[in-house]
Amino acid sequence: MTDLASLLDAEPVVATAGVDLLADALEAQGVAVARAEWRPPPATAVEALAALAADDRRSDANRVALDRLLAVRPHLVDIVTARDVIPALTEGTFLHAGPPIAWDDCSGPLRGALIGAALYEGLADDVEAAAGLGPSLHLSPCHHHRTVGPMAGVVSPSMPVAVVADGAGDGIAYATLNEGLGKVLRYGAFDAEVIERLRWIDRVLAPTLAEAIRHAGPIDLGVLVAQALQMGDDGHNRNRAATSLFLRQIGAALLEGNAPLEDRAAVYRFVDGNDHFMLNLVMAAGKLAVDAAAGVSGSSLVTVMARNGTEFGIRLAGTGDAWFTAPAPVVDGLFLGGYSAADANPDIGDSAITETVGLGGFAMAASPAIVGFVGGTAAGAIGRTLEMYAITLAEHPRYRIPILEDRGTPTGIDATLVVRTGVVPQINTGVAGRRAGVGMVGAGLVRAPIGCFVDAVNTLAAGAIRP
Amino acid sequence: MIDQVELVTGRYFDSVRLMQVTRDVNDVVGVEASLVAMATELNLRLLEEMGFDRAAVAAAGPDDLLIAIRATDPDAAASARTAAEHGLAGPVAVVGDGAFTTPSPHTVEAAARTNSANLALISVPGPHAFVEAIGALRAGLHVMLFSDNVTVEHEVALKREAAARDLLVMGPDCGTAIVNGVGLGFADAVDPGPVAICGASGTGIQQLCCLLDAAGVGVRHALGTGSRDLSAEVGGTSTLRALAALDADPAVEVIVVVSKPPDPEVAGEIERMVATCATPVVVALLGGGDVTLERAAASAIAALGVPATEWPAWTPDEPLVARPGVLRGFFSGGTLRDEARAIAAAALGPVAIEPTADGHRLVDFGADEFTRGRAHPMIDQSLRLDALSSAAEPVTGVVLLDVVLGYGAHPDPAAELAPVVADLIGAGVPVVVSLCGTRRDPQGREQQAAALRSAGAEVYLSNAAAAQRAVALIVEGSG
Numbered sequence A: 001m002t003d004l005a006s007l008l009d010a011e012p013v014v015a016t017a018g019v020d021l022l023a024d025a026l027e028a029q030g031v032a033v034a035r036a037e038w039r040p041p042p043a044t045a046v047e048a049l050a051a052l053a054a055d056d057r058r059s060d061a062n063r064v065a066l067d068r069l070l071a072v073r074p075h076l077v078d079i080v081t082a083r084d085v086i087p088a089l090t091e092g093t094f095l096h097a098g099p100p101i102a103w104d105d106c107s108g109p110l111r112g113a114l115i116g117a118a119l120y121e122g123l124a125d126d127v128e129a130a131a132g133l134g135p136s137l138h139l140s141p142c143h144h145h146r147t148v149g150p151m152a153g154v155v156s157p158s159m160p161v162a163v164v165a166d167g168a169g170d171g172i173a174y175a176t177l178n179e180g181l182g183k184v185l186r187y188g189a190f191d192a193e194v195i196e197r198l199r200w201i202d203r204v205l206a207p208t209l210a211e212a213i214r215h216a217g218p219i220d221l222g223v224l225v226a227q228a229l230q231m232g233d234d235g236h237n238r239n240r241a242a243t244s245l246f247l248r249q250i251g252a253a254l255l256e257g258n259a260p261l262e263d264r265a266a267v268y269r270f271v272d273g274n275d276h277f278m279l280n281l282v283m284a285a286g287k288l289a290v291d292a293a294a295g296v297s298g299s300s301l302v303t304v305m306a307r308n309g310t311e312f313g314i315r316l317a318g319t320g321d322a323w324f325t326a327p328a329p330v331v332d333g334l335f336l337g338g339y340s341a342a343d344a345n346p347d348i349g350d351s352a353i354t355e356t357v358g359l360g361g362f363a364m365a366a367s368p369a370i371v372g373f374v375g376g377t378a379a380g381a382i383g384r385t386l387e388m389y390a391i392t393l394a395e396h397p398r399y400r401i402p403i404l405e406d407r408g409t410p411t412g413i414d415a416t417l418v419v420r421t422g423v424v425p426q427i428n429t430g431v432a433g434r435r436a437g438v439g440m441v442g443a444g445l446v447r448a449p450i451g452c453f454v455d456a457v458n459t460l461a462a463g464a465i466r467p
Numbered sequence B: 001m002i003d004q005v006e007l008v009t010g011r012y013f014d015s016v017r018l019m020q021v022t023r024d025v026n027d028v029v030g031v032e033a034s035l036v037a038m039a040t041e042l043n044l045r046l047l048e049e050m051g052f053d054r055a056a057v058a059a060a061g062p063d064d065l066l067i068a069i070r071a072t073d074p075d076a077a078a079s080a081r082t083a084a085e086h087g088l089a090g091p092v093a094v095v096g097d098g099a100f101t102t103p104s105p106h107t108v109e110a111a112a113r114t115n116s117a118n119l120a121l122i123s124v125p126g127p128h129a130f131v132e133a134i135g136a137l138r139a140g141l142h143v144m145l146f147s148d149n150v151t152v153e154h155e156v157a158l159k160r161e162a163a164a165r166d167l168l169v170m171g172p173d174c175g176t177a178i179v180n181g182v183g184l185g186f187a188d189a190v191d192p193g194p195v196a197i198c199g200a201s202g203t204g205i206q207q208l209c210c211l212l213d214a215a216g217v218g219v220r221h222a223l224g225t226g227s228r229d230l231s232a233e234v235g236g237t238s239t240l241r242a243l244a245a246l247d248a249d250p251a252v253e254v255i256v257v258v259s260k261p262p263d264p265e266v267a268g269e270i271e272r273m274v275a276t277c278a279t280p281v282v283v284a285l286l287g288g289g290d291v292t293l294e295r296a297a298a299s300a301i302a303a304l305g306v307p308a309t310e311w312p313a314w315t316p317d318e319p320l321v322a323r324p325g326v327l328r329g330f331f332s333g334g335t336l337r338d339e340a341r342a343i344a345a346a347a348l349g350p351v352a353i354e355p356t357a358d359g360h361r362l363v364d365f366g367a368d369e370f371t372r373g374r375a376h377p378m379i380d381q382s383l384r385l386d387a388l389s390s391a392a393e394p395v396t397g398v399v400l401l402d403v404v405l406g407y408g409a410h411p412d413p414a415a416e417l418a419p420v421v422a423d424l425i426g427a428g429v430p431v432v433v434s435l436c437g438t439r440r441d442p443q444g445r446e447q448q449a450a451a452l453r454s455a456g457a458e459v460y461l462s463n464a465a466a467a468q469r470a471v472a473l474i475v476e477g478s479g
Helices: A003-005 A022-027 A045-055 A056-072 A108-120 A125-138 A192-218 A221-230 A240-255 A260-273 A278-294 A348-358 A360-366 A370-372 A379-389 A415-421 A450-462 B015-026 B041-049 B074-089 B108-115 B126-138 B152-164 B202-214 B237-248 B262-274 B293-303 B335-346 B382-389 B414-428 B445-453 B465-478
Strands: A014-017 A034-035 A074-081 A093-096 A138-141 A161-166 A172-176 A301-306 A311-316 A323-329 A332-335 A393-403 A407-413 A425-434 A440-447 B003-007 B032-039 B064-071 B117-121 B142-145 B176-179 B181-187 B195-198 B221-223 B255-260 B281-285 B328-333 B363-364 B396-404 B431-436 B458-460
Touching: A003 B142, A003 B237, A003 B458, A014 A022, A014 A172, A014 B108, A022 A034, A022 A370, A022 B117, A022 B181, A045 A278, A045 A450, A045 B126, A045 B152, A056 A278, A056 A393, A056 A407, A074 A192, A074 A278, A074 A425, A093 A108, A108 A125, A108 A192, A108 B064, A161 A278, A161 B195, A172 A278, A172 A323, A172 B195, A192 A240, A221 A240, A221 A278, A221 A323, A221 A360, A240 A260, A240 A278, A240 A332, A301 A407, A311 A450, A348 A360, A360 A370, A360 A393, A360 A407, A360 A425, A370 A440, A370 B431, A379 A393, A379 A415, A379 A425, A393 B382, A407 A415, A407 B003, A415 A450, A415 B237, A425 B202, A440 B152, A450 B176, B003 B074, B015 B032, B015 B074, B032 B041, B041 B328, B064 B074, B064 B255, B108 B117, B108 B126, B108 B195, B117 B126, B117 B181, B126 B142, B126 B152, B126 B195, B142 B152, B142 B255, B176 B202, B195 B202, B195 B237, B202 B221, B202 B255, B202 B293, B202 B335, B202 B396, B202 B431, B221 B237, B221 B414, B237 B255, B237 B262, B237 B431, B262 B281, B281 B293, B293 B465, B328 B335, B328 B382, B328 B465, B335 B363, B335 B431, B335 B465, B382 B414, B396 B458, B396 B465, B414 B431, B414 B445, B431 B445, B445 B458, B458 B465
Parallel strands: A014 A034, A014 B117, A093 A138, B117 B142, B195 B221, B195 B255, B255 B281, B328 B363, B328 B396, B396 B431, B431 B458
Antiparallel strands: A074 A161, A161 A172, A301 A311, A311 A323, A332 A440, A393 A407, A425 A440, B003 B064, B032 B064, B176 B181, B176 B221
């Protein structure tokens, strides 16, 4: 029986969008009705949404981009010096999180991190001199260089970076090594202790860990993250399980290493003492995936969500190198010790790469321990994850959520669905202090601003074939 | 000021939970600062930065719980300690039974996934309708597009997409459909039966359903096609597909096609399709005064071999008294108005449709100009009631109006109309009503007719009969 014939063969089962009265009238006849809670998209996006909906090449483009994103198999293979693998990192050049930004527009934590990095690189002898260099520094987004950085995301030429390579392709991505919590460079702190820790990371952590990684063999980060989700991580605000799993994987290799015993012990203690150690590596794994999906003409898949502390920016697979930005929102969060919302900087960091690949806020249901960020109930956390399925193209085949009967996490944000439904991505994130040098003040949840999605959809629509 | 630093061993809590507890403790009146945290190096330094005495907990390690409180007085400190314990002891506040709620779908295709729907009924404002409709088609759903103000380009694109997927688009601007006895939009309650209707007009379909119902003939399907379907641009796509499907349905014994006169080329295609149908097809192309919905219904009834019937009418105890003047019509159904206009124009000469025109005029209150930003007059009669209550002008010879019943329509239109009708009759203006309803309509057709009749109006089930009666009164009054 054809589709049309089958419509006429039985009572219809109806889905409605629009006037409730018409759905009421169906229910009065005993007909099963599913109602969409339809709401109008922003007026500036209406024509673009129609143009994109009419162009049937888009669903194919999205499938291609999504397949590429999901095909990536991220493996941690090495730790090297940034300048050796990122050609742009010449002296005086610094990478940062989020969309492009000039020194004058940098927020406190990003300035603080740049000051710290200038000191670390030996470009200045003291804080004032380093701050004075600010306007002359060459700044470039991490995302332009196959790199991601949490919070301020500053990468300078002599910093060690982890190398994450695609086991199923030839992609590669980089991320710095996580420094821990509290007063750290990525949160904009730059005092002597911060700089000394960075030097230790370069001198001891990086080579010792690199030897262990090479000895243990490539570490499959995809499998590691999949396991961590089963153990209560979200992959963004909670990486405790992943960090523990990582230590188990390299433990024996570390024991068998050639570095001095006290260095190997210090490395073990450092990673063990930093629940967020895996965050940077999860981010690099995400970067590898979204870079594979980038550059698919016509695709509305979101490949980047990143913040520089001033602006929130996104990129789509189908809009080339363009960034679409809106003012960075303020995080709704819980605060450390004596800090409060008044101390918080607007949202910052490349770490929303995790949400872009189905982790973090999108995997909230997997992480009951951090439900404090969503009103304090596990039900709320599950609700948040379920909400994200409305704007994603797929359920992740490997990242699964036990409490949702092992359903895959909502993965692959479609910008047109965001604009059409008004459901914006939710991001779990840390909160940096507003003033340079303060460091971390809290953590919480933030919603991506819809404006950048509207702009992105309009740009994408300019290339659509209209009916 | 009191500083109180305490170490609790053997209790572990996750950091986020402890941040919540800290927040709760900070909220206690008289608390200046607090830190409830596992005694990691990071948190111990935070303690120090906050000005607490770190030495007091020199032996602390990351497995110990740190509770530091700074309060204005001992009572506040004690309350804070209680708040900390309460936060640590109890379950985190549980709302309801702890069960999670599934978020509402926001698109029609997302809604359809929740009940495996096969038909989408879309009534969002016109500029948004295309996105929902194409989404529904790509999800494999047939579409009834109630929305108006959809561009013809979008209509063509939707119907092309539907044809490629063997789906049907009813609309845009499709007010009425019946699928397997289920009414969609404004639809009358019909008995199951052998007739299928395919039409570009909502109230035209409703009138046919009512007339057939009066003859005891049921309707299996009524598929709307959208008012532009038979234009050259759209090319009759939905009409042709609907006809083919209805012809293939073994339970359909007669098909009625009702439309405004089509584009000549499209008309040719429809004729060719009709010629190939195994099922008898009655074609009613409205526009001339001689093609009426009444005749189309009669033809269908005859094709079935059912005896012809007289269409019901309800006449008041006091007969209407003709008076000189012009015809004034107040309609909610566009096709009903058009049919009445064709009949009136044949007898009376020009009949205007503009609401302020002099002379004979028949106004459709369901037209776009009256429905922008408000509900259709079948649901919200207020505009029409206002116009009717000022209709008793000296120039008015007859008032003609329609009342459309069925699912989706006003639950009791006669209750609002009867007092206005009574006033008109009282002022000497004869009132004729075209009542479009079936015996099973939720408003109760007989009660509606009785209320209008009691108010003094003549009530006709057949719209053509009502129009003819109104014309006769004008002629009589001017004679």
